[in-house]
Ligand SMILES: Cc1cc2nc3c(=O)[nH]c(=O)nc-3n(C[C@H](O)[C@H](O)[C@H](O)COP(=O)(O)OP(=O)(O)OC[C@H]3O[C@@H](n4cnc5c(N)ncnc54)[C@H](O)[C@@H]3O)c2cc1C
């Protein structure tokens with residue numbers, strides 16, 4: 001089984017980002033870049049599939065600036081076999097990323113492509129599904145369990161939907177996006193980190209892919225969302241209920 | 253842009269989902285800004301009642317495909333059918349709710365139609381003759397203004413950002429639509445539905461949520477007792493869902509559901525950025541947490557620093573003391 005995992009570097013999700021004074025950008029200086037948490041879950045799942053099925057290969061790919069090398073190395077240190085960095089300048093939208101990933105899928109011919117359900121910086125939740133359409137492959141999003149059936153020809157997955165868990169079956173090759181409960185990603189071990197330094201990372205130039213990278217969706221401006229002011233601390237349950245009834249008027 | 257707008261209707265095997273009503277409102281906002289009529293599309297099998305419901309919400313007409321391939325929602329045939337509706341009718345825009353329904357097939361539709369998709373939109377405007385779309389990023393801490401190029405324009409709509417469309421008093425015609433699609437080997441197998449007589453989390457006037465502070469699955473009954481006293485829906489933090497104390501569809505937050513009720517009560521929830529992303533637009537926020545430093549108090553209108561196991565029964569008792577009208 002060959003699994004391709006698409007990963008994206010994002011600013012540490014627990015830090016609050018700021019908008020630049022001119023509103024043209026989000027200030028990322030001093031914010032640590034990490035692997036998007038949903039992508040980490042995808043890497044972990046790929047490793048479990050490879051090791052559980054007793055073989056195969058896990059290839060990780062990222063699209064964008066070469067500054068993503070540390071995040072690719074993180075995935076390699078977790079245990080992925082090799083990496084691909086599709087180097088591209090300037091802002092890319094989800095569609096452009098999907099087009100470039102499609103080229104990588106054409107080259108690598110994986111049985112399964114795993115992506116995060118959403119990148120926690122842009123919160124787009126798009127790339128996996130667009131890629132599936134471009135490939136003409138089936139898709140399963142928001143996946144919290146993957147099981148191989150029919151001798152590995154198909155998968156059966158649980159999806160976290162707004163109406164509870166749903167199970168669907170689909171043939172391989174397929175595109176799957178991960179949800180939080182799929183697994184708990186491992187930490188890279190020290191030997192893993194040392195090994196990762198020597199693993200292959202092939203750098204390819206996006207321009208060579210010969211695809212249209214012009215964004216279909218372009219960010220023109222950013223603004224900080226309106227904050228909320230904390231209110232008052234109440235003494236006890238009685239005061240709370242009284243205020244909810246008489247001041248906030250939200251009871252009944 | 254004066255081409256027409258198509259709203260794809262969400263239902264769960266025949267149960268109309270109100271998320272669609274916000275998408276219809278967003279479509280009417282777009283129509284008022286850029287022209288075009290609003291149609292709705294219902295895909296399903298034996299769900300003509302859904303088509304009839306939608307016909308009352310002020311749309312021009314309802315396209316209705318009734319076929320076994322749509323008996324259960326699946327992204328592959330859904331996206332293909334919507335693509336066909338767009339090709340046949342020349343829609344200039346397609347809208348669907350930003351739920352796990354719309355978020356699943358709309359990007360696939362984008363890939364099929366080579367069309368731009370703005371996810372989870374919270375606003376639409378015209379500036380210098382150009383459409384400007386507002387959408388949250390970075391767990392809702394940043395609002396981006398985006399432009400889109402290509403046709404049709406695709407949008408998933410954040411339910412809390414657009415009022416639910418109301419019945420218009422008229423009834424739009426329902427027109428049969430017969431897309432030629434198949435599921436391509438994808439099969440629906442089953443669903444573990446969280447059955448509940450409580451209101452839907454995303455529609456509820458009051459939401460009571462529990463977090464890691466609730467400490468055990470059985471203690472969630474305390475959260476539920478308060479919720480039931482208030483006629484509220486129950487929510488949870490990621491920590492509570494991860495621990496298996498609450499089902500996945502109770503998760504409120506950046507990567508769960510976004511809610512904006514009149515009253516949101518957070519019990520034993522610290523107030524991580526990712527949780528706030530899903531509830532900070534609530535009208536009134538109450539937090540009960542034993543840690544006075546918990547960040548949730550920075551957004552709460554009323555904070556109670558207390559052990560929830562002591563405070564929640566007291567709150568329930570106080571509520572019971574209020575004479576019912
Ligand atoms: C990629 C990603 C996506 C995420 N998405 C979401 C999301 O959508 N929604 C979400 O909620 N989180 C999400 N998170 C997780 C988020 O970062 C926090 O970890 C989570 O919200 C914490 O849940 P909590 O507040 O219940 O737990 P904790 O942070 O552990 O807080 C528990 C609180 O309970 C209080 N407490 C303990 N005992 C009592 C008691 N007896 N009485 C009163 N108070 C008590 C404590 O003081 C503490 O403040 C996400 C994280 C990541 C990385």
Ligand SMILES: Nc1ncnc2c1ncn2[C@@H]1O[C@H](COP(=O)(O)O)[C@@H](O)[C@H]1O
Pocket residue numbers: 006007008036038039061062063064094097114115116117118119120122123124125126127128
């Ligand atoms: N630049 C990128 N390079 C590689 N994978 C990406 C990139 N952007 C997004 N992805 C993948 O697509 C998923 C969803 O991202 P998004 O649609 O942007 O929210 C991410 O979790 C990644 O798996």
